[in-house]
Amino acid sequence: MEVKVALVTGGSSGIGAATALALAKAGIKVYAASRRGTIPVEHPLVVPVKLDINDEALTEKVVSQILEADGRLDSIVCNAGAGIYGPVENTTDAEAREQFETTYFGSLKTIRASLPVFRKQGFGRIITITSVMAVLQLPYQGFYSSAKAALLSLSQSLSMELKGTGIECCSILPGDVATGFTSARKMIAKASDPAYAEGMKKNLAKIEKDETGGMSPDVIAKAVLKQLKRRHMAVRVIPRIDYKAVGLLVRILPAKWVLTILSWIY
Template sequence: MSKVVLITGGSSGIGKSIGEFLREKKFVVYGTSRNPEKYKDSKFPILALDVKDKGTIKQTIATILEKEGRLDVVINNAGAGITGPIEEIPEEEIKNNFETNFFGPISVIKAVLPQMRKQQSGLIINITSIAGYMGLPYRGVYSASKGALELITEAFRMELKGFNIKMTNIAPGDFATNIAAGRYHAPLLDHSPYKKPYGDTLNLMNTHVDDGSDPLLMAKAVYKVMVTPNPKVHYKVGEFMQKFSIVLKRILPDKVYEKLLMNHYKL
């Protein structure tokens, strides 16, 4: 029997690539979007879901269970980017980012756990970010929200082991997607003391996304995890130097690592 998969944020970018690849592998795939009517040509069903709205989460899961009778894999992929000097990002935008990147996945997890416990099986994959392993300049809020999801997954895993429910993180580096178009950018203010360094860093970040890896690499990584009997706690997917930066953070003195980052961003 084909496993049933739910992918939040499955209408574009990494989520779309994952969904199409898993469908080719004969999984039953459901994606989600806040505006599913825009994606009628999708190769798999797109259901209405906003991770900040618990009602839509509950309704979508109920719809899938009514049609399929089970839910085997949940991929928390929906997320939002945010950039800017932390001092200048409005507090409501910081909270909004955490609602999407941290509290949203938690709400989805809480909603699916009763069914997975009933089945005595399940896999939850949280799509985080290599940026969540380090505080990056002008991406500090994004780093913090993704880092928080990484850490809470570590705790969740241990709490769920007794129910045969598995959970893991997959942290992508820069991929060629439309995330830059949808993220919140704190405006470049003429009178801001951060105008030049933030502007230069923003251009560098956009270049990284434009030159990023093919999202198909993430799709293959997700599939590999799904067919692994006992997934690891953390996976990283991206270019060598992006993954190696995490190793460097572990072994280098803090100030040396900080200097490397500042040199990279020309700060």
């Protein structure tokens, strides 16, 4: 089977919008879902959908509506998300939970709603957009990193559980991408703490510079399309050679060295 109908979450901006357009240009009908329910791209194969991925009933309804309209759903791209920022010490449980709610549980809801359809079809492609920060941790984004690492782990466990069903999972780990992600980043309530002020100021300036000067979301969209066109998807993909090299170094160097280097830079 090939992918003809896909649901992309977070389709109103950045990576999701670029992915929706890239897939549509390749002939795939794309339901681009977001809370805004708008799409910044125009293509006859991109259908905007209003969906908060934290709403389980609505997620199930959207999947049913896609089935009613097209008789199939071949792929989901779990991309919707945002990041919180601030020291671990000052982050409340509610703030940490909010990070996990969308990044982890929201993606899980999309996966759960689609799995019965994929099983029935004997085919399905589940792509999660995680982050290099799932494997490489930076200060003041501990909960963002943790939530992405949890989603990456989930994707890999699920991948083994679904062996032989025709359903495959792939996680794509982007590095810095120039999108609305930077302006959507939410400061925790107790972010201004003199104990962390100097470190945070330097760190935030660096990460914002890296993100705004980051790669085009089209690079990630292309990586998604490449996986969907393959007979079998890779388990995890880090787009772009420089980020691939970083991913490799993190795996082979002792953790203490990695953290020391990252502390110098960030």
